[in-house]
């Protein structure tokens with residue numbers, strides 16, 4: 001929001017992110033550009049902080065005349081001048097955590113490249129972050145003073161060409177590249193040494209500006225990057241308004257601490273204002289709040305943010321990531337303004353199905369209507385609890401060689417956070433492997449996505465998660481042991497000739513699946529009609545979530561089938577109940593087999609599970625190892641049952 005006071009000119013704030021590899025000269029560049037450097041940006045002296053409401057380290061600004069295109073473009077806004085707020089991003093691993101919050105309000109990115117070293121690992125990562133968050137970019141080739149004067153221009157031209165080639169397949173194709181020296185002579189040079197090429201850069205930046213999308217509507221969301229107290233006034237939180245608006249006397253919430261505070265005053269670059277809106281950098285003064293409680297975080301309209309234990313996101317792999325994206329792997333997830341570890345489960349549409357993708361979701365933020373559209377296709381992908389999804393052991397990559405469009409199929413992921421995170425719905429999510437060696441020359445950013453659904457309850461896995469219907473395909477084969485008539489309980493619903501086929505070599509979970517092999521004998525043994533199989537009378541598929549597909553064949557020797565089953569335990573529970581209650585024949589077969597196998601293990605000293613059957617020293621609790629011992633293997637129903645059997649037979 002522009003300055004509300006009539007005494008001051010109306011200023012348009014334009015946020016410029018300064019990103020690049022470590023030591024490429026980002027801070028030097030921000031320093032060279034900033035005429036109105038805030039005290040917090042370049043002067044860490046606490047006394048200077050107390051002089052007024054200042055901004056956090058890394059934020060500085062400078063004002064210029066309103067460029068021509070904004071005069072024409074500004075419609076009824078009537079801005080008088082333009083303020084560039086520079087967001088100088090840190091290097092190293094902390095970059096990703098810090099920048100994603102800030103990057104969501106960056107209107108333009110300056111990618112700083114050391115002209116001698118060229119594109120380095122982190123340059124590429126910054127480029128990716130820019131692609132995800134920012135519509136425009138300018139590349140700065142810094143440290144040109146290090147090039148020998150006679151070869152300088154040739155080297156700059158060569159590097160510019162290489163960069164254009166690198167950017168060819170990104171949204172920043174044909175973006176401007178400018179060469180300069182932010183601090184000629186390096187650290188040893190005197191402070192008086194003038195930077196080279198800065199006026200040209202300012203002109204270039206002015207030419208690249210556009211009227212950014214600023215909307216005061218909706219709930220307030222402000223990213224706080226610094227918090228400190230001013231004696232006699234209160235506590236000041238400085239940050240950027242990411243969404244909505246803020247005014248003096250508003251009540252705001254600090255969701256991480258679950259407290260609400262009244263806004264006493266608001267300042268923008270040391271000038272008091274009545275209010276501010278999306279895109280503005282502000283200092284917000286509240287009373288009776290200990291600044292030590294909040295270093296970084298968010299402030300919002302009370303009740304507008306949610307604390308999530310898990311979330312469903314749309315997902316797209318970042319092409320440069322070389323590692324695997326496997327289900328159950330852990331990633332660093334940056335969601336909103338927090339980074340937390342989470343376990344990821346991938347899922348997609350059932351094979352052969354495609355989604356109706358909406359490419360114009362009105363809720364998705366777009367900063368610049370004139371900017372080239374990024375490929376947000378998978379991120380827009382709607383999700384519904386009403387349909388079934390297909391479990392994926394890993395992220396599926398599009399088949400480029402097979403003549404396909406080359407795009408990855410639409411897919412989603414379930415994120416289960418290690419600790420709860422507070423964030424808005426539909427916010428950007430970035431998954432990364434921040435523990436990868438920073439010198440490994442590998443991209444640490446693994447995937448991007450958009451948060452579609454959040455699970456706020458701690459017990460989400462029992463309450464809301466079962467609504468998510470993901471199925472797996474299983475292929476099982478078993479020998480037909482015996483074909484007999486149906487059990488008495490089923491006689492009234494089955495054809496008198498219905499056989500019961502008992503199969504061997506089926507582990508407990510699939511034993512449940514084999515219950516479905518209670519089918520009437522077909523006139524000829526193969527093939528089975530699908531519709532008939534999926535509505536088999538043995539199991540009520542609508543309740544137990546077992547379906548049968550592609551029944552491949554049945555003979556007196558071999559049964560072969562594909563099943564798909566939901567991954568939740570509820571499905572198997574129901575099946576087990578069926579199994580125990582209604583099919584004694586199968587139950588007996590399994591019991592006999594368990595007993596036989598456990599005796600074999602007891603005799604075999606070398607069997608890996610032999611130790612589980614060691615007699616206990618305490619005779620009170622049974623003869624063999626306590627079944628509640630809790631090892632991973634004992635959770636398997638075979639061992640539970642086998643030990644119970646052995647104990648009871650003793």
Ligand SMILES: Nc1nc2c(ncn2[C@@H]2O[C@H](COP(=O)(O)OP(=O)(O)OP(=O)(O)O)[C@@H](O)[C@H]2O)c(=O)[nH]1
Pocket residue numbers: 020021022023024025026027028029089090091092142143144145146180181182183184185186187188
């Ligand atoms: N010769 C020369 N040295 C430069 C130039 N710009 C920056 N430097 C030097 O490069 C080093 C790194 O500069 P910084 O501005 O701190 O780099 P940075 O990218 O902000 O570093 P991080 O924030 O730690 O990633 C310093 O020693 C600077 O003096 C330049 O134009 N020429």
